[in-house]
Amino acid sequence: MSWNVNSIRARHGRVIDWLRRHEPDIALLQETKCSDAVFAAGGFVDDCAALGYAVAHHGRDHWNGVAILSRVGLVDVCRGFPGPNRPPFDEARLIGATCAGLRVWSLYAPNGRTLADSHYLFKLVWFERLRATVAAAADVHVLAGDFNVAPTDLDIYDPVRWRRLTHASPPERAAVAALGDIGLRDVTREHLPDAGVFTWWSYRPGQVERNNGLRIDLALCSPPAADRVQRVWIDGDERRAVLASDHAPLVLDLAD
DNA sequence: ATGGTCGTGTAACGA
Numbered sequence: 001m002s003w004n005v006n007s008i009r010a011r012h013g014r015v016i017d018w019l020r021r022h023e024p025d026i027a028l029l030q031e032t033k034c035s036d037a038v039f040a041a042g043g044f045v046d047d048c049a050a051l052g053y054a055v056a057h058h059g060r061d062h063w064n065g066v067a068i069l070s071r072v073g074l075v076d077v078c079r080g081f082p083g084p085n086r087p088p089f090d091e092a093r094l095i096g097a098t099c100a101g102l103r104v105w106s107l108y109a110p111n112g113r114t115l116a117d118s119h120y121l122f123k124l125v126w127f128e129r130l131r132a133t134v135a136a137a138a139d140v141h142v143l144a145g146d147f148n149v150a151p152t153d154l155d156i157y158d159p160v161r162w163r164r165l166t167h168a169s170p171p172e173r174a175a176v177a178a179l180g181d182i183g184l185r186d187v188t189r190e191h192l193p194d195a196g197v198f199t200w201w202s203y204r205p206g207q208v209e210r211n212n213g214l215r216i217d218l219a220l221c222s223p224p225a226a227d228r229v230q231r232v233w234i235d236g237d238e239r240r241a242v243l244a245s246d247h248a249p250l251v252l253d254l255a256d
Numbered sequence: 257a258t259g260g261t262c263g264t265g266t267a268a269c270g271a
Contacts, residue, residue: 006271007263031271033264062264111271148271202271203261246262246271 001027002106002144002219004200004247008032008044008065011245016047018238018249023051025072026099028106030146030247032057032065039065058095065092066108066145072100081133088122089129102225103139109148112166120166123148127175135182143184144219146200146247149176151186154195155215167216176218184220187252191232199234200247208240217250228254 001024005011008029019027032039039045039057048055052071058079059065068074078096081089096105107130110123134141149172153159162168180186188197198213207213221229231253239248 010263031263063270113270203263205260207260 001249001251002030002217003027003249004030004108004146004217004245006031006033006245006247008034008039008067009042010243012042012044012047014238014241014243014245016044016051018235019048019051019053019069022251024251025070026102026104027053027069028104028144029067029069030065030106030108032059032067033062034065035059035061038062039067056095056097058092060090060092063091064108066095066106068095068097068099068104068106070097070099074099081129089126093126094130098139101140102142103137104142105144107143107145107147109146111148112172115164115166115169117166123166124171124175127172127178131175131178131182134179134184139222140224141184141222142219142225142252143179143221144217144250144252146216147176147218148216149173149218150214150216151176151189151218155198157196157198157210157212157214162214167214179220183222185223185226187219187221187226187229188215188232188234188250190226191229192234197234198248199250201239203246217247219250219252221252225254230255 053069054074056077057067112120112123199217201213235249
């Protein structure tokens, strides 16, 4: 399961409740929006432990923040990219770990803000470093999280409107496609090929009801992992709940 | 074409 929770403090109860109901082996969280110290003090780790989950978190301040929860082992934790993470790569956007022989990465890509913003250029550079990192590794990977890119027009409720916004530009799409070029497969699209499949809906009124969403949360799998995926589903009920994140959980069922 | 809402060092800012 992968889920941008938009603040673990705001979503603490909903996340624990979701884990209790669905019992995923591995949960990849994004946008915890807190430092490691605040995360450790908030009681979330204890609540996870009571459900049998080990937890690894990477957070530096009140922005970004990523985590991996696992009840099938959690070793070789890597916070940030391998090697130096000098600014702006010091933002907490990536954490990796090995769980039950699977190398999983929870990622929160830069938003980009606007096509004219320097943050947009950082987004493209960040994706290139991600690609190089995966290309250099030998493990079986599941790379999941908030990519902040809608890979095709099918992933946007109104592609024309989004043509002048970030998340849909050709360079952003090329950055995601480059991950496909090194063998990673977008398993959501393999299992859910239809239009109207989204993972994010704005908090603004009426967006959820009209299914005005984007598919920007992805699970990219290396071939051995992708071949194990039996089902992919998106928990829209969670997004429609009171006090929900603006992102829905993205769930993969893997064969043993 | 604009604005609508959430989240975060309660004040702009980020998404």
